[in-house]
Amino acid sequence: MKWNSLKAQALAASTLLMSGMAMAGPDLGAAEQQATNWHAIIMFVIFVAFTLVITKWAAKQTTSTTDFYTAGGGISGFQNGLAIAGDYMSAASFLGISALVFSSGFDGLLYSLGFMVGWPIVLFLVAERLRNLGKFNLSDVVSFRLEEKPVRTLAAISSLVVVAFYLIAQMVGAGQLIKLLFGLNYNIAVVIVGLLMMAYVIFGGMLATTWVQIIKAVMLLSGATFMAFMVMKGVGFSFTEMFEQSIQIFSKVHDVSLAEAGNIMGPGKLAANPIDAISLGLALMFGTAGLPHILMRFFTVKDAKEARKSVVVATGFIGYFYLLTFIIGFGAIMYVSNNPQFLDVAKMAVTGKLELVGGNNMAAVHLSDALGGDLFMGFISAVAFATILAVVAGLTLSGASAISHDLYANVFRKGRTTPESELRMSKIATLGLAIFAMILGILFEKQNVAFMVGLAFSVAACANFPVLVLSMFWKGLTTRGAVIGGVVGLGLAVLLIVLSKAVWVDTLGISDTPINPFNGPAIFAMPLSFFCCWLFSVTDNSARAQAERKAFDAQYVRSMTGIGASGASDH
Numbered sequence: 001m002k003w004n005s006l007k008a009q010a011l012a013a014s015t016l017l018m019s020g021m022a023m024a025g026p027d028l029g030a031a032e033q034q035a036t037n038w039h040a041i042i043m044f045v046i047f048v049a050f051t052l053v054i055t056k057w058a059a060k061q062t063t064s065t066t067d068f069y070t071a072g073g074g075i076s077g078f079q080n081g082l083a084i085a086g087d088y089m090s091a092a093s094f095l096g097i098s099a100l101v102f103s104s105g106f107d108g109l110l111y112s113l114g115f116m117v118g119w120p121i122v123l124f125l126v127a128e129r130l131r132n133l134g135k136f137n138l139s140d141v142v143s144f145r146l147e148e149k150p151v152r153t154l155a156a157i158s159s160l161v162v163v164a165f166y167l168i169a170q171m172v173g174a175g176q177l178i179k180l181l182f183g184l185n186y187n188i189a190v191v192i193v194g195l196l197m198m199a200y201v202i203f204g205g206m207l208a209t210t211w212v213q214i215i216k217a218v219m220l221l222s223g224a225t226f227m228a229f230m231v232m233k234g235v236g237f238s239f240t241e242m243f244e245q246s247i248q249i250f251s252k253v254h255d256v257s258l259a260e261a262g263n264i265m266g267p268g269k270l271a272a273n274p275i276d277a278i279s280l281g282l283a284l285m286f287g288t289a290g291l292p293h294i295l296m297r298f299f300t301v302k303d304a305k306e307a308r309k310s311v312v313v314a315t316g317f318i319g320y321f322y323l324l325t326f327i328i329g330f331g332a333i334m335y336v337s338n339n340p341q342f343l344d345v346a347k348m349a350v351t352g353k354l355e356l357v358g359g360n361n362m363a364a365v366h367l368s369d370a371l372g373g374d375l376f377m378g379f380i381s382a383v384a385f386a387t388i389l390a391v392v393a394g395l396t397l398s399g400a401s402a403i404s405h406d407l408y409a410n411v412f413r414k415g416r417t418t419p420e421s422e423l424r425m426s427k428i429a430t431l432g433l434a435i436f437a438m439i440l441g442i443l444f445e446k447q448n449v450a451f452m453v454g455l456a457f458s459v460a461a462c463a464n465f466p467v468l469v470l471s472m473f474w475k476g477l478t479t480r481g482a483v484i485g486g487v488v489g490l491g492l493a494v495l496l497i498v499l500s501k502a503v504w505v506d507t508l509g510i511s512d513t514p515i516n517p518f519n520g521p522a523i524f525a526m527p528l529s530f531f532c533c534w535l536f537s538v539t540d541n542s543a544r545a546q547a548e549r550k551a552f553d554a555q556y557v558r559s560m561t562g563i564g565a566s567g568a569s570d571h
Helices: 002-024 038-061 065-073 077-088 091-104 107-133 138-142 148-182 186-234 239-253 258-265 274-290 292-300 304-335 345-351 360-412 419-443 449-473 479-498 501-507 522-538 543-550 552-561
Strands: none
Touching: 038 148, 038 186, 038 360, 065 186, 065 292, 065 360, 065 419, 077 186, 077 292, 077 304, 077 360, 091 107, 091 148, 091 304, 091 360, 091 449, 107 138, 107 274, 107 292, 107 304, 107 449, 107 552, 138 148, 138 292, 138 360, 138 449, 148 186, 148 292, 148 360, 148 419, 148 449, 148 479, 186 292, 186 304, 186 360, 186 419, 239 258, 239 304, 274 292, 274 449, 274 522, 292 304, 292 360, 304 360, 360 419, 449 479, 449 522, 479 501, 479 522, 479 543, 543 552
């Protein structure tokens, strides 16, 4: 009881402080420092300590480049499926989609369905062939019959761009989470995340990253299941009741009529612009098959059969999880939006909109507090943080492989490297990427994290997917076609994103009107990338191009049978 009264006093004091701040015009970027949540902090520390123990164990097993990049190929299909699900259930999914449902209802469902739809494409088109053709990453597959230097350079650069966008989302999510829990400055929070993930990758490589993913996936699924169960229990396990209550509460807190509030059950702002909606759909559907950190996971299993199995397992877990995020989003409308404890009064006085303490990305974290108190909030925060750390580690690993394996070992040194020097280069690249991620995290502080991941998928769909698919399925693809098509897709996607409202207006603040009115580039850049790949391949009659076309049959046989593919390490 004593603790609750203390909490109430702290709340009253903070409300007073907020109202004082509202008069003074507060800094919108800063979340109010919370009364220190010891439960959460203890859970948090236990979790981080546990994952660092795993890293220490993995560091002893990681002796070669194969171990570092692919955990020696010794992960089973089920374990890998869980790890892929863990990679996919990132901060963007858990925090971002539930926040989108919380603020705009049905629109959040478009994201969750979109993220889901990409998986059959990965299963039927990519997984098996990828495992049979490659060794470490996407570039190995694309450069199988094409000229190594230009193709690897392109694949490495586009992988790094995708990794950069994805990193932004994770760093923002992690920064806001730590700021909320510990009352730390956002910039310091981002630096802490950067340092921790650096430790994972540099010391533990893929093995540590995989096991952290598996543990975190199990914990996140069980935490989200409990939250969704409690929300549904509160409404008598009736979806109709949940939607009706949500609409009523939404109309009260946003001060709109019931009819307007009812609009959250239908397509809203996201689908109002059909070009953006189609663009997002294309990005989420085909981007999955171009994400370097997901594709890299297929090389951690011993053969194509296990690769196939891991996609089936991942799809099951991911599908279930996205259903939960939808329920969690509506739960947040019912339990968080009308609870003054979670509202940022100072910020609301300035913006005139509903604002949560720590930013609207924190809707799921506040819901865990409302449903299960401090202890459960501690658990969910620790898991959300571990989620971010593990995803960031996986991303950094794929970025490091692009720099060391592709650019350093195969482009600059033309394969004349030792495994030791390549491993050393990977660790230097990890260091550079971590610093880069910290800077990006600080710059994009106020973006919705699900939206940022949408952009990462867009770049993957425009730059990586066309080149990857055509190199595996079309005999006519030549180096010239692949490079020009990939460069056009990548360049146009990045240009359209920079000129869109999210970056041009909101982040860089160059002007009030964006040059590009559309948010998603995929509808323009992806077809153009495919077209350029086709056009410049068909018109290429050089001796090199003819040899590449002839080499397709050998590639096809290996992609279907796996004869000659690298197996698992024997340790």
